[in-house]
Amino acid sequence: MLCSEAEYYEEVYEKFLELFGNGYLLVLAIYFYEDSFHTTAKSDQELLEILADQAINLDYSYVVRLFYKYYNNMLGSYNNEKMFKCLIKVIDHYNNLGNNRAIIQEYNAQTGKAFILCIVQFNVLHS
Numbered sequence: 001m002l003c004s005e006a007e008y009y010e011e012v013y014e015k016f017l018e019l020f021g022n023g024y025l026l027v028l029a030i031y032f033y034e035d036s037f038h039t040t041a042k043s044d045q046e047l048l049e050i051l052a053d054q055a056i057n058l059d060y061s062y063v064v065r066l067f068y069k070y071y072n073n074m075l076g077s078y079n080n081e082k083m084f085k086c087l088i089k090v091i092d093h094y095n096n097l098g099n100n101r102a103i104i105q106e107y108n109a110q111t112g113k114a115f116i117l118c119i120v121q122f123n124v125l126h127s
């Protein structure tokens with residue numbers, strides 16, 4: 001069933017936020033979203049209706065703007081505190097895997113601290 005433009009954008013907005021939240025990058029999210037039409041349609045007629053609706057309403061620039069808005073809201077600028085909190089979670093997860101060790105020091109332009117990310121490749125055991 002064809003939906004209104006407002007309903008469509010609300011549906012797209014929610015779906016893409018979910019995909020971005022699950023770690024999909026912009027291009028992969030678009031491909032995944034479009035491929036889902038083929039797997040969810042129950043009949044050829046329904047698939048045709050879905051594809052016709054998307055062909056009329058789909059606006060890639062909207063999805064790109066949504067991705068960058070999501071990115072900025074979740075991570076902030078490159079030297080923003082949100083970015084470093086995210087990196088700390090990634091590094092903690094990496095360290096919990098037990099293969100190697102990594103450390104991070106946040107960059108602060110006002111104090112002149114440098115951003116440091118060290119990955120120790122070898123763990124030496126002393127007996």
